[in-house]
Amino acid sequence: MADLYTDKITNKKRAISLDIARGSMLFLIILAHIPLFLYMIEPGVITKVAGSTPLDHFLNFLMEIIVDNRARPLFAILFGYGLVMIYRKQCERRGAQAAHRIIKRRCWYLILFGAILAGLAGVQDILMSYGIAGLLLVSSLKKDSHKIKKYAIISTIICFFYIPILWGGLLISMQSYGLPIDLTGQETYLNTILDRLITIPIIPLFTHFLFPVIPSVLMGIWLGKLNVLIDPQDHIRLLKQLTIGCLTLSFVGAIPLVLINDVWFPSYFTAGTAYGIHILTGFAGGVGYAALFGLLGLGVKYRGVIVKAITSMGKRSLTFFVMHEVLIVVLLSPIAFNIGASLTVTTSVILGIGMWAVTLSIAYFMDRRQIEGPLEKYMHYLTYKEL
Template identity: 75%
Template sequence: MHHLETTKVNQTKRALSLDLARGSMLFLIILSHIPLFLYTIEPGVITKVAGSTFLDHFFNFLMEILVDNRARPLFAVLFGYGLVMIYRKQCERNDAAEAMRIIKRRCWYLILFGAILAGVAGGQDILMTYGIAGLFFAFSLKKDNKKIKKYVLLSTVICILYIPLFWGGVLVENQAYGLPVELTGQETYSGTILERLVSIPIIPLFTHLTFPVIPSILMGIWLGNLNILIQPEKHIKLLKRLTIGGLTISLAGAIPLVLINDVWFPDLFTAGFAYGVHILTGFAGGVGYAALFGLLGIAITKRGLIIHAIAAMGKRSLTFFVIHEILTVILLSPMAFHLGAHLTVTTSVLVGILMWMFTLSIAYLMERQQINGPLESYLRYLVYNKQRKRTMS
């Protein structure tokens, strides 16, 4: 009886830690993607647009400290963690070979979903990027954590060697601190469909080279092997160390970028180098955020309305990621309501908050009515239907 109660508690903690992380991650992704659609404002530093008021500068500051190049690594950590959970469950039900086939099948369908999102809907892709990484690094699910640590170290060192230099060169070539906004305001859906379709294979390659996620995915596999978010109460000391250490490194790595063009005016190569450091320290930020949600899963003993809603969104993270991307395109791009031509940094943040709150209420209602995320359900059907057919035959 005691064992059953302990198992139930562990499942509750696991669901809360993971689902809170996933639901909150979606909010960070909204905030990081919306500025890409502010196409009438002058470029600021790298991907930010220039602020014109105190609030604009304040929100840009918060974004660079807490969100930019931090939301993506958190997503990658959770993706790697999820791969471990799927692999472990399928090994228990079938065998390692079948588990690997299922993992790779899921990755192929994620690539397909991402291609449709980017090519047809015009959203920002991360699904193709993670799907490709999953295909190449699925083998690491068979390895113990000693091997995983070596993979993390090797992939991180490779990124350290070229990312700051690469971005230094990008800004020198650009001849400005800020990268130009891709949108002009003249785009139409029919006029850009061919360009979007052609760019499908380029997008994940570009992301892997310039905003690498592989170290963070491997970190997620390492954490998954420890069961650190499924059984967080057994890893409190490690969770605290990862939270404090990861977020401290993340904060320190963001400070140079925050100072550029306001307090510090370095040469272009140095500014790009600082942005590379911002990307690299985001790896630690992703792990720090994941560990923080592990601690929150322990600390939260009563679930209020907001906690229930965030967890409900986290359970349906694939569905709501796609919804958020489509809503962002519809509301902000010139292909639909073109709000991106009229928003400021401050009002764009408010739009992001309202979007998240609106979809949060939908997630909460879906949970109350016990409605699964449609994309999650469809992905499970696609992945496991072939498995059932093979078993029956």
């Protein structure tokens, strides 16, 4: 059976697979977001900056295979899975209508949190995007797993029809393999805050259109309906199939992008199409990662500092996501310490590893002292205060 452990704060049983997935996901998001602030290096391919050493090129290769457009779908899948868990629990306690109201309220507060973070701190937002996805998909939570699977397939097919063409057109318009970095080094907090506030409503629309998350949220709802991460012992064959099949597809789908600008120099439209394929096969990567963590839940025991630290971060994922994003902006952005101006690809990865290690230590300390994640605690209060 999957190993369960008892949360010392709530005295409730938790699945190791879910919390390890959440804690590990936060590490992938750090690695995905740090390169966006390396503004003194020439753009590489899409969001990557150009490497200058063999190690830089190797790390860019790993990022494109393992992290880019794979961390975001994993986050979306875990978000969808969490919606099912909330819905199921609240249906048992209060009924389906109350469960819908609770989830909608939670999603509205996610949107508010994301807007505040994007506007005041300038962080890379995904909270608004997932909050909107939750509002759009809350009615699907009453459907069975077969219908949810059908919705996930249909939404993915829709994305297949427009994402590669859209990105091909975007690269043609930019006449470059890489996306321009807007930072110049002259930014201050005050002279950029107006721009940040103006773009708040645009950010989630941009994300949903160019980096769609709804298919992955639906995949997470489907996995939640099957209960594969809570009871992986009942789904071993499916989890193995999803792990092997989806991660293989994710790897193969990343190869065209990896080759661009090193051994392959296609037209801009073809390069954009390759990036669209990278995004779409990232959906499979997210499912593969989620299934892999489900399998890990069968064998990993709640012992050892590392496992306990990752699970501690995982059950405080909202708090540590915000912490990581704010740290990235403060450390790398010109509005604060501006070390993004002097980092290389390699040193930025080292910084990301160090950031995750330090915050893991904080999460472990909080768990030992039975300190709840402050944002989780506040979100719970806001969501349930009127019930």
